[in-house]
Amino acid sequence: MEGASFGAGRAGGAIDPVDFLKQPQTILRVTTWIFSIVVFGCIVNECYVNKDSQTPMLHCIFNENESACSYGIAVGIIAFFGCIFFFVVDLYFQQISSVKDRKRAVLLDLGFSGFLSFLWFVAFCFLANQWQRTTMSIGVSQGADAARAAITFSFFSIIAWVALAVKALQRYRLGTDMSLFATDQFGAEPGAPYPGYPSGSGVESTDTYQSPPFTETSDTNPKGYQVPAY
Numbered sequence: 001m002e003g004a005s006f007g008a009g010r011a012g013g014a015i016d017p018v019d020f021l022k023q024p025q026t027i028l029r030v031t032t033w034i035f036s037i038v039v040f041g042c043i044v045n046e047c048y049v050n051k052d053s054q055t056p057m058l059h060c061i062f063n064e065n066e067s068a069c070s071y072g073i074a075v076g077i078i079a080f081f082g083c084i085f086f087f088v089v090d091l092y093f094q095q096i097s098s099v100k101d102r103k104r105a106v107l108l109d110l111g112f113s114g115f116l117s118f119l120w121f122v123a124f125c126f127l128a129n130q131w132q133r134t135t136m137s138i139g140v141s142q143g144a145d146a147a148r149a150a151i152t153f154s155f156f157s158i159i160a161w162v163a164l165a166v167k168a169l170q171r172y173r174l175g176t177d178m179s180l181f182a183t184d185q186f187g188a189e190p191g192a193p194y195p196g197y198p199s200g201s202g203v204e205s206t207d208t209y210q211s212p213p214f215t216e217t218s219d220t221n222p223k224g225y226q227v228p229a230y
Contacts, residue, residue, distance in 0.1 A: 040076025
């Protein structure tokens with residue numbers, strides 16, 4: 001059981017790339033990675049516009065609030081690198097032989113996914129609120145589609161990161177159950193005895209141990225027989 005826990009097989013097993021890419025967790029990782037690129041890409045490229053044709057200075061399209069654009073970019077970058085990091089962790093997770101190390105990795109994934117869900121929720125509310133207060137102009141209308149895309153994919157990111165947090169929680173519970181199973185089945189101390197067969201298993205058990213046959217000591221010189229002298 002030391003190598004099979006927290007939703008992965010025994011340590012050292014071969015990794016099938018096709019099966020790995022088909023896993024729901026991997027699909028969610030790639031999805032959140034794409035969403036993060038869309039959000040901070042839209043903000044950086046098209047959400048800084050001129051207030052009018054006479055003003056060369058660029059302003060944030062979200063009610064000219066620089067904090068809104070900066071926050072959206074920051075969360076997108078954090079999510080971008082976080083997805084890459086945990087994608088690599090998932091790839092090499094089966095190579096981790098220690099149950100404690102697997103538990104730490106799953107807890108880190110759970111905490112990070114929950115934290116990113118909160119950050120994306122704040123980003124969605126912040127950007128949507130500032131967009132409602134934005135006064136339409138020629139410059140704003142040019143980047144309106146990018147602003148709406150950033151808000152939309154911020155909302156989708158909330159759902160995706162919550163799903164990742166749920167998957168991490170399921171893996172943690174699975175690993176905990178398997179650890180308890182291993183503790184119940186095998187003695188905690190090195191000298192602890194192994195449990196016997198349960199009743200009704202089809203294997204007969206006896207309370208006493210019988211010595212195998214032919215173990216009695218025999219007389220090396222039976223009566224009536226003399227060893228010849230040479």
